[in-house]
Amino acid sequence: MEKLKTRLDAFSDAIIAIIITIMVLNIPPVLHDNLNNYLALGKSVGIFLISFLFVANMWYQHATAFAEIETITYRILLLDLIFLAPLSLMPLMTDMMAINTTRWSVLLYGGLQLLVNLLFRLLARAIIHHEYTDRAEMKRVYTKIYGDANLALSGWSAIALVVAYFQPHIAMLFYLAYPILMFVLSADARQQLSDAASLPAEQQKDYESLSAAGRRDFRKAHQAIMTGTPPTAAQPSAEPLPRNWSNWLDQNVDPKRRQMIRTRFAQSSPEQQAEMRRWFEAYKHLHAKHQRQ
Numbered sequence: 345m346e347k348l349k350t351r352l353d354a355f356s357d358a359i360i361a362i363i364i365t366i367m368v369l370n371i372p373p374v375l376h377d378n379l380n381n382y383l384a385l386g387k388s389v390g391i392f393l394i395s396f397l398f399v400a401n402m403w404y405q406h407a408t409a410f411a412e413i414e415t416i417t418y419r420i421l422l423l424d425l426i427f428l429a430p431l432s433l434m435p436l437m438t439d440m441m442a443i444n445t446t447r448w449s450v451l452l453y454g455g456l457q458l459l460v461n462l463l464f465r466l467l468a469r470a471i472i473h474h475e476y477t478d479r480a481e482m483k484r485v486y487t488k489i490y491g492d493a494n495l496a497l498s499g500w501s502a503i504a505l506v507v508a509y510f511q512p513h514i515a516m517l518f519y520l521a522y523p524i525l526m527f528v529l530s531a532d533a534r535q536q537l538s539d540a541a542s543l544p545a546e547q548q549k550d551y552e553s554l555s556a557a558g559r560r561d562f563r564k565a566h567q568a569i570m571t572g573t574p575p576t577a578a579q580p581s582a583e584p585l586p587r588n589w590s591n592w593l594d595q596n597v598d599p600k601r602r603q604m605i606r607t608r609f610a611q612s613s614p615e616q617q618a619e620m621r622r623w624f625e626a627y628k629h630l631h632a633k634h635q636r637q
Contacts, residue, residue: 349416352424356410359428360403366435367392367399372443390520391442395434397523398457402431402464408489409468413475420470427463430456441516450512454505454519461498491529497522565623 371388374381413420437453468489476482501522508515 348421349410349414352416352421353407353410356406356424356428357403359432360399360406363399363432363434364396367395367438370435370439388442391438391516394520394523395438397527399431399434401523401526402460405464405468405489409471409485412485413471417470417474420467420474423463423467423470427460427467430459430463434460445512445516447509447512450508450515450519451505454501454508454515457519457522458498458501458505461501491526494526497526497529561627565620565627 371392372385374385433456437449437456440449441453468486472482472485476485500518504515504518504522507518
């Protein structure tokens with residue numbers, strides 16, 4: 345099944361590449377110079393970018409999920425093919441919504457998007473349950489694939505379907521923002537997860553019990569300790585996004601390279617590990633005090 349898994353990876357990548365290519369080929373060219381024609385072109389390009397980002401995000405999640413396994417089962421094979429089938433309809437639904445933005449065209453686009461998300465969730469679940477039995481490990485992989493905001497975004501997608509029935513243009517704005525939100529909100533969670541992988545098993549359990557704000561605070565303290573900079577006092581944070589996006593964008597996504605980095609972090613000195621343990625204790629104490637107030 346290892347060779348079949350490699351070929352299925354290549355097949356899936358090819359299908360997704362063809363989907364994106366077809367979407368851009370469906371953009372109607374401007375044949376006569378006219379303001380309305382160029383406005384229509386801008387609308388078509390905007391709708392294309394919506395679906396491009398959505399499909400690109402699906403490709404990234406698909407690649408992340410399949411990186412967790414070496415072989416596949418017939419269940420995974422079947423679910424992957426079923427997932428790719430409606431994903432291949434994205435160019436058609438994109439074209440329909442771009443040319444004729446009506447109640448039904450937006451509803452069909454939103455319904456297809458929900459279906460694709462549902463089928464991929466079933467595929468990811470099959471992959472994770474095939475490879476792992478420990479719930480903590482499953483949670484870690486789910487976070488790596490989806491981030492922390494996937495369920496919330498799925499709920500908003502369902503609400504957008506209702507809105508599309510009454511106000512299709514407003515719902516279309518949500519679909520414009522959806523892939524951007526999906527990428528941005530999941531990026532922070534993936535970075536935090538990568539940092540936490542360097543911790544000893546006991547501290548990883550402490551990390552899993554932290555809130556989203558606590559994980560952001562952990563990330564700052566962990567970086568300070570590993571670089572030898574004294575961390576600031578742990579305080580419950582409400583900062584919604586990481587401050588330094590440049591560092592996140594420049595990090596290497598190659599799995600082997602990231603494993604080397606995690607291995608190096610795992611070889612931290614006893615003093616660094618003790619400092620991190622003190623940070624966890626201080627944070628839990630301050631967070632409990634903050635909740636009592």
